[in-house]
Amino acid sequence: xxxxxxxxxxxxxxxxxxxxxxxxxxxxxxxxxxxxxxxxxxxxxxxxxxxxxxxxxxxxxxxxxxxxxxxxxxxxxxxxxxxxxxxxxxxxxxxxxxxxxxxxxxxxxxxxxxxxxxxxxxxxxxxxxxxxxxxxxxxxxxxxxxxxxxxxxxxxxxxxxxxxxxxxxxxxxxxxxxxxxxxxxxxxxxxxxxxxxxxxxxxxxxxxxxxxxxxxxxxxxxxxxxxxxxxxxxxxxxxxxxxxxxxxxxxxxxxxxxxxxxxxxxxxxxxxxxxxxxxxxxxxxxxxxxxxxxxxxxxxxxxx
Numbered sequence: 001x002x003x004x005x006x007x008x009x010x011x012x013x014x015x016x017x018x019x020x021x022x023x024x025x026x027x028x029x030x031x032x033x034x035x036x037x038x039x040x041x042x043x044x045x046x047x048x049x050x051x052x053x054x055x056x057x058x059x060x061x062x063x064x065x066x067x068x069x070x071x072x073x074x075x076x077x078x079x080x081x082x083x084x085x086x087x088x089x090x091x092x093x094x095x096x097x098x099x100x101x102x103x104x105x106x107x108x109x110x111x112x113x114x115x116x117x118x119x120x121x122x123x124x125x126x127x128x129x130x131x132x133x134x135x136x137x138x139x140x141x142x143x144x145x146x147x148x149x150x151x152x153x154x155x156x157x158x159x160x161x162x163x164x165x166x167x168x169x170x171x172x173x174x175x176x177x178x179x180x181x182x183x184x185x186x187x188x189x190x191x192x193x194x195x196x197x198x199x200x201x202x203x204x205x206x207x208x209x210x211x212x213x214x215x216x217x218x219x220x221x222x223x224x225x226x227x228x229x230x231x232x233x234x235x236x237x238x239x240x241x242x243x244x245x246x247x248x249x250x251x252x253x254x255x256x257x258x259x260x261x262x263x264x265x266x267x268x269x270x271x272x273x274x275x276x277x278x279x280x281x282x283x284x285x286x287x288x289x290x291x292x293x294x295x296x297x298x299x300x301x302x303x304x
Contacts, residue, residue, distance in 0.1 A: 005041060005042060008041050010049060015039065015141065016074075017074055017291040021060065048063075050063055051077075080201055093280070094122050094282050096126070096285075098127055100146070101129065103225035105127050105129050107225055126140075128141055144272040144273075145270070145290075147268060148270065155274065157272050158273070160291065161243060162266050165240065165242070165263040166263070167186065167247065167256065167258055168239075168240045169238070169254065171210055179257075181259070187210060188235065191204050191239075193220040193221065195220060195223070198265060198268065201215035204263060208263070228245055228248060228254070232248060241265075271290070271291075
């Protein structure tokens with residue numbers, strides 16, 4: 001056991017299953033070169049070729065010996081995940097863990113947890129934040145909340161909430177910009193961009209124009225939370241998700257310079273669960289409460 005190169009075996013198994021070194025590096029959150037070193041080390045120890053790499057064609061091909069090794073390692077890793085999952089089931093029956101993106105956790109979920117606590121004081125709620133949709137079978141989470149289009153493999157995704165997109169800026173920036181109020185005025189503003197493809201200025205231009213709005217210009221931020229913070233600091237005009245920006249708009253930190261113009265996003269948020277297991281009672285209670293909270297803020301029924 002002491003001589004087993006466990007890190008190298010895991011790296012190779014992931015590279016074989018994901019189709020390359022780069023994909024394995026993303027999965028492990030390590031550098032491309034670190035995975036390459038693991039694979040080279042493993043081949044040296046075994047004395048056989050496990051894969052062939054065509055750099056020109058960007059092709060990663062696993063040899064028959066490599067396929068046999070990868071299948072064995074993946075099977076063993078899945079057994080370990082199953083064992084970890086079985087152990088985690090021993091946690092308190094009132095405990096529930098939800099996985100979600102950092103921006104959604106900070107701007108929508110966390111402000112509503114006090115209401116959940118008042119309604120269900122026995123629940124022990126934990127939040128895991130991650131941009132990626134992890135394998136729920138290997139995660140501590142009972143379920144996940146994700147933004148997107150819901151077409152994820154190996155999970156059950158149930159529509160949770162709709163949303164709206166609309167431009168926002170700080171009141172101070174609005175005054176400095178000459179109090180813009182017409183849609184064409186967006187062309188004169190410094191645009192702030194979210195990396196979220198479903199909150200792109202291209203969507204706004206397609207729906208409302210103007211046709212000459214340069215959706216390429218402006219600063220880019222890695223999360224919706226950072227985009228909204230940048231807008232509140234007066235750095236420019238951001239295209240905001242209503243669900244995430246509503247509290248700041250209501251508090252006056254942000255304003256909507258173009259009134260009620262918006263772009264609707266149906267099924268913008270999803271409850272994601274394991275298809276092979278019914279959520280525990282505590283998780284079912286939490287999910288039911290979330291759906292109720294989402295319904296009270298339904299953007300279509302409120303005509304936001």
